[in-house]
Amino acid sequence: MAKHHQILIVGGGNAGISAAAQLLRKNSKLDIAIIEPSEKHYYQPAWTLVGGGDFDINATVRRQADVMPKKATWIKDRATGFEPTRNIVMTEKNGEISYKYLIVVPGIQLDWYKVKGLEETLGKNQVASNYLFETAPLTWQFAQNIKAGDKVIFTNPNTPIKCGGAPQKIMYLISDFLRKKGILNKVEVHYYSGSGVIFGVKKYADTLNKVIERYGIKTHFKHNLVEIDGKARKAYFVDENGNRIEQPYDFIHVTPPQSAPDFIKNSPLAVKDNPLGWVDVDKYTLQHNQFPNIFSCGDAANTPNAKTGAAIRKQVPILVKNLLHLINNEPIVDKYNGYGSCPLVTGYGKLVLAEFDYDNKPVETFPFDQSKERWSMYQLKKRILPWLYWNRILKGTA
Numbered sequence: 001m002a003k004h005h006q007i008l009i010v011g012g013g014n015a016g017i018s019a020a021a022q023l024l025r026k027n028s029k030l031d032i033a034i035i036e037p038s039e040k041h042y043y044q045p046a047w048t049l050v051g052g053g054d055f056d057i058n059a060t061v062r063r064q065a066d067v068m069p070k071k072a073t074w075i076k077d078r079a080t081g082f083e084p085t086r087n088i089v090m091t092e093k094n095g096e097i098s099y100k101y102l103i104v105v106p107g108i109q110l111d112w113y114k115v116k117g118l119e120e121t122l123g124k125n126q127v128a129s130n131y132l133f134e135t136a137p138l139t140w141q142f143a144q145n146i147k148a149g150d151k152v153i154f155t156n157p158n159t160p161i162k163c164g165g166a167p168q169k170i171m172y173l174i175s176d177f178l179r180k181k182g183i184l185n186k187v188e189v190h191y192y193s194g195s196g197v198i199f200g201v202k203k204y205a206d207t208l209n210k211v212i213e214r215y216g217i218k219t220h221f222k223h224n225l226v227e228i229d230g231k232a233r234k235a236y237f238v239d240e241n242g243n244r245i246e247q248p249y250d251f252i253h254v255t256p257p258q259s260a261p262d263f264i265k266n267s268p269l270a271v272k273d274n275p276l277g278w279v280d281v282d283k284y285t286l287q288h289n290q291f292p293n294i295f296s297c298g299d300a301a302n303t304p305n306a307k308t309g310a311a312i313r314k315q316v317p318i319l320v321k322n323l324l325h326l327i328n329n330e331p332i333v334d335k336y337n338g339y340g341s342c343p344l345v346t347g348y349g350k351l352v353l354a355e356f357d358y359d360n361k362p363v364e365t366f367p368f369d370q371s372k373e374r375w376s377m378y379q380l381k382k383r384i385l386p387w388l389y390w391n392r393i394l395k396g397t398a
Contacts (some may be wrong), residue, residue, distance in 0.1 A: 121230025158194025
C-alpha cells in the first residue's frame with residue numbers, strides 16, 4: 001500500500017466520503033486516500049426516530065465498502081496522531097502515511113466516561129441513549145415500560161454535541177407516545193440541560209416552549225448530569241452554583257458529553273488551551289489557522305455552529321472549492337456562512353425545520369414559516385433525507 005497520497009482524508013463518515021466524492025467529480029485524476037477503521041457506515045440522524053419506535057434500525061446501516069468512492073483508496077486503519085510540519089499522519093497498523101494536502105474529518109467522540117457509572121449501566125436499568133446503534137432500539141423498548149406515577153428524565157450535556165436538538169426530539173416523541181397511551185398527565189417528564197436555553201434561535205425557541213407547555217415538561221437549565229446509579233435508579237446533577245442534586249428516575253435518556261477525538265485533542269491541530277480539542281480552522285474558509293495545507297469541517301472542527309449533517313452538506317462544497325484553489329495556486333475566496341439545520345421532531349408527524357447561520361438568523365429553504373410544526377417536514381426527515389443521504393450526498397451530487 002502506498003505510503004504517500006496527494007490528498008489524505010482522516011475519517012470516512014459523512015464529511016470524508018462526500019468530500020472525496022466531490023473532489024473526484026471535479027478531477028478524477030486526484031490521488032485521494034481515506035483513513036477509516038470502521039466496517040460499517042451509519043445514517044445517525046434516523047436514530048431519534050428509531051428510539052421513538054418509528055424507524056427500522058437496520059435501514060440506518062450499510063457496509064463501509066459500499067459507500068467508499070470507487071476511485072479513492074481506503075486505508076482500513078485508525079489514525080493515532082499528526083506531525084503537520086512533516087506532512088505525516090500516524091496510524092495504528094500502517095505506521096506513517098504522508099500527504100501533500102490533508103482533510104481532517106473524524107467526527108466527534110462520545111465521552112461516556114465523563115458521567116460516573118454511565119458506561120456500566122447504559123442499556124440496562126431503564127438507562128437509554130439514541131447515540132449508539134446498539135442502544136437506540138432500547139430507548140423504545142424501555143419507553144414502553146413507562147407507567148403512571150413514573151418519573152422520566154431526558155438529559156443534555158454542557159458540551160457541544162452532534163445534532164444539538166436530539167436530546168429534546170426524543171423527549172417530545174416519548175411524551176407524545178405517553179399522551180397516546182393516555183398516561184402523560186400521570187407521568188413526570190423532566191428535561192435537565194447543561195445549557196441555558198431550549199434553543200439558540202428565538203423564532204424556533206418560541207415554538208419549542210409551547211411544545212414543552214403542551215406536554216407539561218418540567219425544564220431544569222444549567223444542570224449537568226455527572227453520575228448515574230443504575231441499580232438504585234438515581235441520577236445526579238450539578239447546577240450552575242455547583243450544588244449536587246439527586247433525582248430518582250424510572251426511565252432516563254442520556255445524551256453523553258462530547259469532544260473531538262483524543263488523537264486530535266492531543267495534537268498540534270487542536271485549538272490551543274481548549275479542553276474539547278476541536279481542529280483549529282478559519283470558520284469561513286475551513287482552512288487550518290496554522291497549517292495551510294490542512295482543512296477540516298464537520299463535527300471535529302471548531303466552527304461555532306450546530307454540529308449537524310446539514311451543516312456538513314454546506315461545508316463540504318466550500319472546503320472542496322478552497323482546497324482546489326490551493327492546489328491550483330489560486331486565492332482562497334469561498335466562504336461558509338455557518339449554515340446549520342436541525343429538524344426538530346415535536347411529536348409523531350410533527351416537525352419544526354430550524355435553519356440558521358452563524359448569527360443565529362433563520363436561513364430558511366421553503367416558502368413558508370418553518371417555525372410551525374408540520375406533517376410534511378416530518379415526512380422530509382423520515383423518508384426524503386435518508387434517501388438523499390445514501391443516494392446523493394455520499395456520492396457527491398447533493
